[in-house]
Amino acid sequence: GESVGLHLPTLSVQEGDNSIINCAYSNSASDYFIWYKQESGKGPQFIIDIRSNMDKRQGQRVTVLLNKTVKHLSLQIAATQPGDSAVYFCAEISTGYSTLTFGKGTMLLVSP
């Protein structure tokens, strides 16, 4: 399928490494955040979410950290696998709304 990753920041890691993908958001009124994974030719796939009253949430092999002071999100992927190669987007939802505002995305490339 066509790549969604043209001109995106790229993070290249080796299989088994831990990956950290960062995202800066702009709206201080945002109170809910989601990380999505998008593989070539597919729509975004939900990974993990976090509310603004939390600063950390863990899932299976993934952890999201939220720093509201500097409006920064990060996604940590433990023991990265080749199947994790994709474009990762953070998205935010503002109080009173239910629509997603997406960040620019980061392409993760995992080498065997």
Add this chain to the structure above:
Amino acid sequence: DAGVTQSPTHLIKTRGQQVTLRCSPKSGHDTVSWYQQALGQGPQFIFQYYEEEERQRGNFPDRFSGHQFPNYSSELNVNALLLGDSALYLCASSLKNRVSKNIQYFGAGTRLSVL
């Protein structure tokens, strides 16, 4: 349980034409949102439908319109196509819930090319 399905998968049109894209939400979902994703960019919100009405709209011209049917499926219509309308059009479904924010689940998209 089928996820979000979109049709067609690919479409080629010429400038000035009109196009209709279709979306069936995930089973049990009642809200449909449409997004436009240009190559190398994140998805941009177009509008959201709930109870057959447009509830929220992003910064898109009136050439972009939509509809939601009683079975919650939805259509996106674009009139007077421009070259810049070439993009991947994504549909996302969710369940309106006053208690919590709802995760939006995306379809694979329709790739529209305007020549």
